[in-house]
Amino acid sequence: MDAPLSLLEARDVTRRFGALQAVAGVSLHLVxxxxxxxxxxxxxxxxxxxxxxxxxLRPDGGSIAVAGHPPGTSPARRVLGFAPDGxxxxxxxxxxEVLDYYSRLHAxxxxxxxxxxxxxxLGALDxxxxxxxxxxxxxxxxxxxxxxxxxxxxxxxLLDETLADLDPVARxxxxxxLLALAATGVAVLLSSHDLAAVERVAARVLILAxxxxxxxxxxxxxxxxxxxxxVLDAPPRVPPPGxxxxxxxxxxxxxxxxxxxxxxxxxxxxxxxxxxxVRLPSLEDVVLDALDDAAAR
Amino acid sequence: MxxxxxxxxxxxxxxxxxxxxxxxxxxxxxxxxxVVRHPVILALDTGMLAAVLAVAFTAGADxxxxxxxxxxxxxxxxxxxxxxRWLAASVIAGLCVGVACATxxxxxxxxxxxxxxxxxxxxxxxxxxxxxxxxxxxxxxNALAGVLFLYVFVISHFGPPAIExxxxxxxxxxxxxxxxxxxxxxxxxxxxxxxxxxxxxxxxAWAAGGVSAAALMLARWMRR
Numbered sequence: 001m002d003a004p005l006s007l008l009e010a011r012d013v014t015r016r017f018g019a020l021q022a023v024a025g026v027s028l029h030l031v032x033x034x035x036x037x038x039x040x041x042x043x044x045x046x047x048x049x050x051x052x053x054x055x056x057l058r059p060d061g062g063s064i065a066v067a068g069h070p071p072g073t074s075p076a077r078r079v080l081g082f083a084p085d086g087x088x089x090x091x092x093x094x095x096x097e098v099l100d101y102y103s104r105l106h107a108x109x110x111x112x113x114x115x116x117x118x119x120x121x122l123g124a125l126d127x128x129x130x131x132x133x134x135x136x137x138x139x140x141x142x143x144x145x146x147x148x149x150x151x152x153x154x155x156x157x158l159l160d161e162t163l164a165d166l167d168p169v170a171r172x173x174x175x176x177x178l179l180a181l182a183a184t185g186v187a188v189l190l191s192s193h194d195l196a197a198v199e200r201v202a203a204r205v206l207i208l209a210x211x212x213x214x215x216x217x218x219x220x221x222x223x224x225x226x227x228x229x230x231v232l233d234a235p236p237r238v239p240p241p242g243x244x245x246x247x248x249x250x251x252x253x254x255x256x257x258x259x260x261x262x263x264x265x266x267x268x269x270x271x272x273x274x275x276x277x278v279r280l281p282s283l284e285d286v287v288l289d290a291l292d293d294a295a296a297r
Numbered sequence: 298m299x300x301x302x303x304x305x306x307x308x309x310x311x312x313x314x315x316x317x318x319x320x321x322x323x324x325x326x327x328x329x330x331x332v333v334r335h336p337v338i339l340a341l342d343t344g345m346l347a348a349v350l351a352v353a354f355t356a357g358a359d360x361x362x363x364x365x366x367x368x369x370x371x372x373x374x375x376x377x378x379x380x381x382r383w384l385a386a387s388v389i390a391g392l393c394v395g396v397a398c399a400t401x402x403x404x405x406x407x408x409x410x411x412x413x414x415x416x417x418x419x420x421x422x423x424x425x426x427x428x429x430x431x432x433x434x435x436x437x438x439n440a441l442a443g444v445l446f447l448y449v450f451v452i453s454h455f456g457p458p459a460i461e462x463x464x465x466x467x468x469x470x471x472x473x474x475x476x477x478x479x480x481x482x483x484x485x486x487x488x489x490x491x492x493x494x495x496x497x498x499x500x501x502a503w504a505a506g507g508v509s510a511a512a513l514m515l516a517r518w519m520r521r
Contacts, residue, residue, distance in 0.1 A: 054370055055370075056366060056369070056370065056519060057521060058521065074372050074374065077369075077370060077371060077372045078372045080370075081370070082367075082370045084366070084367065087367055088360055088363035088364045088366075088367065089364055089367070090308055090311075090360070090361060090364050091360050092308075092311045092312055092315045092316055093307070093308070093311055097307060097311065100307070101304060101307050101308070102368070102371050104300065104301070104303075104304035104307075105300075105301050105304055105368075105371040105372055105373045106371065106372060108300060132315075134360070145367075148367070148371075149370075151371070152371075152372075
């Protein structure tokens with residue numbers, strides 16, 4: 001079977017701001033119906049990468065194609081929606097008017113009104129539809145940014161910290177809507193520090209550090225390696241090789257080792273093991289591990 | 298393109314009724330109707346200053362300029378956005394000219410034909426000034442709109458000879474004279490009502506060139 005055609009394709013994209021290499025040779029692709037998580041520390045280059053893909057920044061090198069078009073062009077903007085972090089809307093317009101303003105750029109007449117209604121529903125913004133954009137809390141601003149990005153049935157969504165500052169109910173609802181959009185074939189690149197939410201919705205994760213992708217893969221594959229948690233009577237001065245010190249003792253990625261082999265190593269280091277359990281790693285473990293590896297290189 | 302440009306009117310309409318723009322324009326029109334006797338100067342002062350205010354309130358504030366970044370991620374163009382903002386400001390200023398001239402006509406203070414000519418001149422001058430103001434606010438924010446407002450209100454009433462006479466024959470006088478010749482000014486647009494071709498060409502050139510320059514600035518600014 002043929003691989004699905006990429007909606008968004010970036011190859012060796014670079015961007016520098018003075019002495020700072022913000023994005024250094026990043027390649028990625030998005031296929032229809034896929035949600036990809038983009039994670040990394042502050043300043044890793046996530047926002048710059050999203051702006052390059054959205055066409056609001058020009059890359060220094062490399063190539064980007066949005067459904068076959070250069071980013072920032074009219075055909076590309078018709079299929080790609082961008083929800084920037086801390087989006088600014090015309091402050092005297094109400095939420096409904098903001099969506100109406102943007103929808104006029106996509107359609108006219110009854111079709112436009114249908115777009116506004118759909119966007120209000122998608123962002124769960126009905127309750128604040130009459131409130132001015134300038135008076136919205138940050139959570140609602142994020143939801144409005146998401147709603148405007150998805151306007152007009154766009155097939156690619158770039159979401160920059162859209163899950164930030166949402167209450168748990170709104171975050172869960174937004175995650176569900178992202179999954180529902182992906183089920184209709186929309187490709188989503190979601191940048192977020194909310195790793196639990198990324199773990200929940202993303203089929204694939206890219207971990208960015210210093211402008212480079214330091215680890216990427218299907219979420220299920222990244223989270224496959226088991227972790228052995230060991231509770232000790234007293235914390236060790238120096239952990240055995242491959243072990244990390246935790247609040248309650250030690251932990252280690254098991255990899256191909258057995259639990260018995262790992263515990264034997266602890267005993268060989270004269271550590272009094274009180275209890276142990278095996279768990280699957282969280283995305284947070286994977287991200288921290290990848291960032292540690294990147295920093296060590 | 299036209300649909301995208303007309304979408305910008307929504308911003309002008311809401312600013313007119315929900316911000317202090319409406320109040321400022323009311324004071325501007327009322328003040329000039331009370332103070333200015335000559336219908337041409339009434340139409341020009343009202344139109345040109347209303348245009349600067351309208352642009353400042355619809356395009357010059359930091360929030361408005363920041364919001365442009367998001368607008369341009371939708372299928373519109375910098376030219377459509379610039380054209381729409383210019384059109385909205387020109388319509389608002391045109392309304393002010395209309396109200397001022399109608400009030401003067403109602404009070405029987407001037408001949409109707411002269412008022413019609415003055416209103417036409419005021420409209421064209423407002424359109425030229427709106428384009429100039431758009432370039433100014435996208436280059437330097439509302440600080441430049443303030444400078445332009447003061448320039449139109451005070452300096453632009455005097456022609457280059459008067460400016461050069463005040464500042465002397467030196468470099469400053471030459472520069473000030475050149476600025477007054479290039480920028481939209483009451484001294485030049487006072488001839489619009491009489492059908493002076495030079496004034497009409499200057500105003501139309503500012504309207505077309507200003508919108509194009511604003512669109513270019515927007516395009517460069519949005520895709521660095």
